[in-house]
Amino acid sequence: MGKSLNNPLDFKNCIAYPGLFNAHDHLLGTYLPRVGRGPYLSWKPWDDDLKTSDLYQERSMLTNAHIYQISYYRQILSGVTTVCDHIPHIVHKDFLGGSFVRIIKEYCLAHEISSYELKWGDDHKVEIERAKKKNIPFITHLEEGFDEESKQGTEILHRKKGIFKNSVLVHCVSCSLEDIKLIAKQKASMVWCPNSNYYMFNQTAKIKDFIEQGVNVCLGTDSPMSGSVNLFAELQFAQKTYQKLYGSKISPKLLFKMITINPAKAFRLDQQLGTIEEGKLADILILKKSKEVDPYKKVVNANTEDIEMLWKEGVPLYFKEEYYSKLPKAILQNYEKVCLESKGGKITAYLIGKPHLLKKKINESVNFKKELEFIPII
Numbered sequence: 001m002g003k004s005l006n007n008p009l010d011f012k013n014c015i016a017y018p019g020l021f022n023a024h025d026h027l028l029g030t031y032l033p034r035v036g037r038g039p040y041l042s043w044k045p046w047d048d049d050l051k052t053s054d055l056y057q058e059r060s061m062l063t064n065a066h067i068y069q070i071s072y073y074r075q076i077l078s079g080v081t082t083v084c085d086h087i088p089h090i091v092h093k094d095f096l097g098g099s100f101v102r103i104i105k106e107y108c109l110a111h112e113i114s115s116y117e118l119k120w121g122d123d124h125k126v127e128i129e130r131a132k133k134k135n136i137p138f139i140t141h142l143e144e145g146f147d148e149e150s151k152q153g154t155e156i157l158h159r160k161k162g163i164f165k166n167s168v169l170v171h172c173v174s175c176s177l178e179d180i181k182l183i184a185k186q187k188a189s190m191v192w193c194p195n196s197n198y199y200m201f202n203q204t205a206k207i208k209d210f211i212e213q214g215v216n217v218c219l220g221t222d223s224p225m226s227g228s229v230n231l232f233a234e235l236q237f238a239q240k241t242y243q244k245l246y247g248s249k250i251s252p253k254l255l256f257k258m259i260t261i262n263p264a265k266a267f268r269l270d271q272q273l274g275t276i277e278e279g280k281l282a283d284i285l286i287l288k289k290s291k292e293v294d295p296y297k298k299v300v301n302a303n304t305e306d307i308e309m310l311w312k313e314g315v316p317l318y319f320k321e322e323y324y325s326k327l328p329k330a331i332l333q334n335y336e337k338v339c340l341e342s343k344g345g346k347i348t349a350y351l352i353g354k355p356h357l358l359k360k361k362i363n364e365s366v367n368f369k370k371e372l373e374f375i376p377i378i
């Protein structure tokens with residue numbers, strides 16, 4: 001093997017990819033169904049509708065620990081080993097050690113830039129300065145809406161010196177071409193969440209302009225309470241959206257970069273993640289080879305049944321039944337056998353942790369049999 005293995009590795013019966021990277025999520029929102037009466041003018045009325053909904057009450061009957069556990073399975077079953085949980089550190093600090101997937105730890109943040117933002121983190125200028133000093137990401141929603149304040153988000157953030165190489169700017173739905181050129185010039189990254197954007201606004205960012213201007217674009221699911229069920233669904237939605245908006249197909253290789261090396265760069269983790277390469281962490285997604293010969297097309301159209309195995313730092317998170325006897329006996333007690341419902345039919349596989357117990361706890365918490373697509377155990 002060569003030193004640099006940036007591309008998917010093509011084997012006889014399967015293809016190996018770096019573990020996927022979900023660049024934007026709020027893990028505490030891992031619940032269903034989606035809530036909303038859009039299209040809205042900004043994220044705020046959606047947030048008000050969510051927080052006054054019966055479903056929000058229902059979700060609050062679960063412990064945060066259980067919701068975080070659900071969120072790990074949601075990521076695993078779409079090949080994700082690393083996720084950005086955009087939330088104040090205090091919310092998830094107790095879950096970082098016990099998480100099956102990697103949750104980004106080092107970042108500064110704002111919720112967004114308007115006068116009606118949620119108060120996350122310290123003052124914007126303090127968070128921005130800290131991110132620069134520590135060379136860690138500064139993450140914020142930006143222009144998540146079409147009201148006058150949202151539309152001025154880029155300009156306001158730039159005045160606060162908040163658009164720079166470590167900035168991870170999420171949504172950007174009302175960014176003008178001038179805004180996009182500024183973001184490109186400042187070498188900031190952007191996270192595209194088309195499903196959430198369409199659900200809330202019936203529109204999304206001018207993604208072709210972001211790509212053409214050379215912005216480091218990443219893809220994220222956002223919370224499933226506005227966005228996609230998982231990253232596989234987001235990839236499929238992104239392809240349909242691009243085709244609908246521009247009448248041509250988005251490059252599968254580019255989409256693949258948006259879920260691997262681009263977010264690794266955006267979150268300053270490209271020395272460890274984003275490619276299969278000597279010296280990097282052993283996060284590996286193995287998909288079953290099918291008639292689809294192009295490895296990029298294969299991964300951007302994948303579903304759970306295509307996953308043969310998923311590894312994070314050399315530890316299996318998920319594997320199909322046939323691999324059970326090939327793994328060291330000492331580790332097998334860490335997995336439960338599950339029969340999963342997927343688009344292509346039923347799968348028998350092993351999942352890390354105690355997914356059956358988690359399902360039981362969810363049902364006990366809400367006092368009825370709650371079906372959640374994230375854990376499609378039959």
Ligand SMILES: [Fe+2]
Pocket residue numbers: 024025026086141170222223
């Ligand atoms: Fe978000």
